[in-house]
Amino acid sequence: MIKVIQSIKKEYEGKKDQEIYDLQVYLTNPVGVGEHSDISFEIKKKLENIEKLDAQIDTIDKYFSINSEE
Numbered sequence: 001m002i003k004v005i006q007s008i009k010k011e012y013e014g015k016k017d018q019e020i021y022d023l024q025v026y027l028t029n030p031v032g033v034g035e036h037s038d039i040s041f042e043i044k045k046k047l048e049n050i051e052k053l054d055a056q057i058d059t060i061d062k063y064f065s066i067n068s069e070e
Contacts, residue, residue, distance in 0.1 A: 002064070009060045016053040019046050 023046040026039060 005060060005064050009057060012053050012056050012060075016050055016057070019049045019053065022046055023050070 023043065026043055026046065
């Protein structure tokens, strides 16, 4: 069961990294936004996604105390 929790956590961490990277592109390279006419909305969406993923990762850490060496 711990392996399943570890893999879910890794998935969330990967998704969070992708969201952060996308947000950095939005903030540093407006050309990368292209088809998104409402950049403020897109940035808010990315921030909400990051917050949600952080909460899920924190929940796993809080209730399952995964030791990465198991």
